Amino acid sequence: MHDRPHGEAPARALPYHEDPAPGSGTLPARAWWAESDAARLSLNGTWAFRLAPTAEGTGSAFLADDPAATASWDRIAVPGHWVLQGHGAPAYTGVAYLFPVDPPRMPDENPTGDHRRVFDLPEGWPADGETVLRFEGVDSCARVWLNGQELGTFQGSRLPHEFAVGHLLRKSGNVLAVRVHQWSAGSYLEDQDMWWLPGIFRDVTLLHRPDRAPADFFVHAGYDHTTGTGTLRVDCDVPGRVTVPELGLDLATGEEATAPVEPWTAETPRRYDGELVTAGERVPLRIGFRTVRIEDGLLKVNGRRILFRGVNRHEFHPETGRTVDLETMREDVLLMKRHNINAVRTSHYPPHPAFLDLCDEYGLWVIDECDLETHGFCWMPDWRGNPVADERWTPALIDRAQRMVERDKNRPSVVIWSLGNECGTGAGLSAMAAWIRERDPSRPVQYEHDLEYPDSDIFSRMYTPHDEVERIGRREEEPLADPELDTHRRSLPFLLVEYAHAMGNGPGGLSEYQRLFETYERLQGGFVWEWIDHGLAKRTPDGRVYYGYGGDFDEDYHDGNFVCDGLLFPDRTPSPGLIEYKKVIEPVRITGDPDAGTVTVANGHDFAGTGHLAFTWTYEVEGRRIAAGDLAVPPLAPGERAELPLPPAPDGAPPGEAVWTVHARLADRTPWAEAGHEVAWGQLTAVPRPAPVPPPGPAQAPRRDGGRITLGPGVFDATTGRLRSLAGVDLTEGPRLDIFRAPTDNDRGMHWEADAQVSVHWERIGLHRARHRTDAVELTDDALTIRTRVAPNSRDLALVTVYRWTAGEDGALRLTVGVTPEGDWPCPLPRLGLLLGLPAAYGSVTWYGGGPGEAYPDTRAASRLGRYGMTVDELQTPYVRPQENGARADVRWAELRTADGTGLRVTAGPDPFWFTARRWTTGQLDAAEHTPDLEPGDTVWVNLDHAQHGIGTQSCGPAPLPRYHLTAAPAEFGVEFRALSGG
């Protein structure tokens, strides 16, 4: 208990872990370089570990040389988080602090991990100079001893900290002891929406620093697009020479030289090998020349406005949390490049420095964001106590800015410094911005959460609806009260630093955002929230892996699956959202006018021509390839387009719907993908889908026979009028109207905004419990008509639904459904279509329609017309929290077959349908909380939807655009069923 009255200064000095000062004993911040001829020793590996419940830790015995001190302790992997290695548990909150808000104090309960490692110096470790002990990241506060001597303390989890240790080192038996507190004053600055994961989670290294080796250097490498020259100057604290053999450069540190160069861009990440040589060390340099400027209200690189096709990336691995190995970092970069992503915001902290090196190498624009978020203060009146508005914290804020900027300043990929995320407003932010501008005037500074943007060179927002983004694009946004600030803000370029919340099924509305970005030059793109689901691996008793989220680790307070909102599943499998994003942001647009016989190719790159792409075409009839060839596209400069003649339609093509598909693929292997990798595609209709033909021969008459009615190949229940079987295919459930879907995260909306939850309306009116009443079963000469009323429980709303069955002489059964709403429907419908059940054996599906992946009305850009085959199991999208998924768009026909080939074919009436099939009911899908909760039943449930409600991104952001609302309105749709014989 702290007994001081609220607001009074504490009587005693605060212990280091509760002191807002950033630490003591550490060396000044400096640049990171991975290679040099100076000796280094990794101290990663297995360390002794013991967890204590309070900041006292385990006492002082573990500092001693005595090996017995930790003989009985557990072993832990460093880097790593102890809560993911059997000590304590992870916990997830999006905004809330997990401790009382009483800055800078912490409760007595403060899990504290004492870590100890004994090491020898390698043979020949140099005796001269200094040796530095470097921590790349420790969450959240550390106190460090070497050979019993205290080195100091530090806070700032995702930032490096170094100590000079040469004077303490022994040849062998060095005892390194590190006490890590989960909670510290620094935790108030680290309220990012993510798991709370304490530990030494990044590398620990011993670095020899020879005499007259640089402590730090700053590579200034600009590019003048008007002359095509690069200017190089390397500032260094010790004298030395800089050579770049390829450019014939050999200059002194501090000296400036120019040479004609190829600039660095994310599309053309040209780097020049060089070397910085001082008397004490040779450091390889990889220099990228580029210049970032805000000019004419636009953010320009090398003189051109650029367009960010970005993602927000947290560091995450489902087994190791924020400890991410180099191969996983590389995988992230490769996946980004392969999905047309060109930018990363390192939300919400500087990543492992090796990640930025990969961004330099492969080419990604980076917003490097400081390790700073104080969002949990938003619940206090006027953000009372917010550290960014309390000068006691300013040194810590500046320390964080310094550690980021100094570490990453030599990375060409870093084009913007971000002060942090969601901290409200305060003078501390201005102090950070001022320090950064002074130290590195070559990059703009960005901060989103102060809507007046006094400290930001960029106007930025999050989750802004399309119409507002459009107004901003026109520089017609609502004015600020202060005209001066308004003028400043109106002059700035605009970024959506977060948009398109990729939680569960979605995000919807990407195409419409992209259209805005490509229309208004002020709108320089955005960063989808976010890259990867932070689902932590768990195992069922029988060993199947699934992913846990908030609440799965005995947390008493948590934010559920809000932590799973990425374009990748936790195991890094791309979700449909990433496939959609890849299509929406493709840097080459292929459109055309098949009537005029032309195809148009537009180069949307900012810097690259199209010379690296090879264009091909295919001509398909009903999804079968009839012809294919190369398309000669002249090289197009950025922004250029060419209208080209399509090849003539192939001779002798069979009748039926035909499409051209034009692909842009990599002509040659690149560092990030193989030759042939598809970058962009476009489909053009050559022959439209023919209108359905009326069945041959006279219409057959239905016949009643006891409890059954037969019509053509169909056998119906005479009381309910429901179809029971079709030419030997027994249905477990005959087709009937279905209007419910398992609410997606976007349907469920933001849990703190009840009105935003369309799923709450659905539940309130009982849509998930719709009842069917048969009012009439009418047999006429040419049809069987079933009149029904489908109505949600508990309300006087209804959909009067009339099924009209007909049969000709072709063995098919046709169904037309007419739907007329009754009552005032207060909300859109989730879906409108038919549901039927088949025995489990009908597990393999072939369809002609959109694919291969799932699509919904506002997530269908990547769905391409073709003929596809999958099992029912493969049709499922394994969202971490199960929800509606797996629809295929624009389906013309679908066949479900058993292993012996017996099957059912469903053909669309005038309008194609949305096809969904799964081995559980919508109710079961809705009830499931994790993927293993879904157990296959004995029925394959098939939805043939006439319409679906849009997806939107209301889990954090706008609802589906009005045009994607499925409003209850009169509708008519039809399908044809036909049995398929096996063999």
Ligand code: GAL
């Ligand atoms: C933003 C925040 C992110 C994340 C997101 C919702 O407001 O910056 O960190 O919380 O919302 O997933």
